[in-house]
Amino acid sequence: MSEDEILAEFRASQALLEGHFLLSSGRHSAHYLQCARVLMDPMRASRLATATAARIPRELRQQIQKVVSPAMGGVIIGHEMGRALGVEAMFVERPTGTFELRRGFALSKGDRVLLVEDVVTTGLSSREAIVAIEAAGGEVIAAASLVDRSGGSVDLGVPFFPLVALNFPTYAPDEVPADLAATPAIKPGSRAQA
Numbered sequence: 001m002s003e004d005e006i007l008a009e010f011r012a013s014q015a016l017l018e019g020h021f022l023l024s025s026g027r028h029s030a031h032y033l034q035c036a037r038v039l040m041d042p043m044r045a046s047r048l049a050t051a052t053a054a055r056i057p058r059e060l061r062q063q064i065q066k067v068v069s070p071a072m073g074g075v076i077i078g079h080e081m082g083r084a085l086g087v088e089a090m091f092v093e094r095p096t097g098t099f100e101l102r103r104g105f106a107l108s109k110g111d112r113v114l115l116v117e118d119v120v121t122t123g124l125s126s127r128e129a130i131v132a133i134e135a136a137g138g139e140v141i142a143a144a145s146l147v148d149r150s151g152g153s154v155d156l157g158v159p160f161f162p163l164v165a166l167n168f169p170t171y172a173p174d175e176v177p178a179d180l181a182a183t184p185a186i187k188p189g190s191r192a193q194a
C-alpha cells in the first residue's frame with residue numbers, strides 16, 4: 001500500500017480528530033488518531049494489518065511465533081496481525097495498572113514475540129508491554145504499529161515497523177499553548193489517570 005492509500009483509509013474512517021486531547025503519556029495534543037474507527041471495518045483492518053506485516057523484513061517476519069498487543073487499542077490490530085502472519089495473537093491488559101497476560105494467555109519460555117500497537121506516541125505503553133511480555137517468558141524481537149506519532153524519535157529497544165508516520169505536535173502539561181489550553185482536554189484512551 002502506498003502512503004496515499006493508507007492515509008485515504010484513515011480519512012475514509014474519519015479517524016483523525018481535532019480538539020484538545022490528553023494522551024496516554026500525559027502529554028497534550030490538538031490531534032488524535034482514533035484507530036478504533038479505522039479498525040471498525042474488518043476488511044479495512046485486515047488490509048492494514050497485511051500492509052503492516054509487509055513492512056517487516058521477511059527474515060525477521062518468519063521468526064515471529066506470537067503476537068502480543070497492549071489492550072485496548074492494540075487488541076483488534078494485534079488479532080489481524082496474527083492472521084496476516086499466521087500465528088496466535090494475545091493481549092496484555094492493566095486492570096490493576098500494570099500490564100499482564102490474563103484470560104489463560106501464556107507464553108512458552110523464549111517464544112519470539114512481535115509487539116503490536118495501534119499508535120506509538122512516546123513509546124511508554126509499548127515499553128511497559130515489553131516488560132510484561134518478558135516477565136511472562138517471551139522474547140520481543142520486533143514491534144509494529146499502524147501509526148508512529150513519535151516523529152521517528154522513539155526507541156523501543158527492538159526494531160520498530162510502523163505502517164505510517166504522522167507527525168502531530170504534542171506538549172508537556174506546562175507547555176500547552178494558550179489557544180489549546182482554552183478548551184478542556186478530553187482523554188479518549190483507557191490508561192488510568194496518573
Ligand SMILES: O=P(O)(O)OC[C@H]1O[C@H](OP(=O)(O)OP(=O)(O)O)[C@H](O)[C@@H]1O
Pocket residue numbers: 023024025070071072073074117118119120121122123124125126188189190191
Ligand atoms: O506511545 P504512548 O505514549 O504510550 O501512547 C500510545 C498509547 O496510547 C494509547 O493507549 P491508551 O493508554 O490511551 O489506552 P487504550 O489502548 O485503551 O486506548 C495507544 O493505544 C497506545 O497504547
Ligand SMILES: O=C(O)c1cc(=O)[nH]c(=O)[nH]1
Pocket residue numbers: 022023024025031032033034035073118119120121122149189
Ligand atoms: O498518545 C496517545 O495516547 C494516542 C495518540 C493518538 O493519536 N491516538 C491514540 O489512540 N493514542
Ligand SMILES: [Mg+2]
Pocket residue numbers: 070071072073074125189
Ligand atoms: Mg493503547
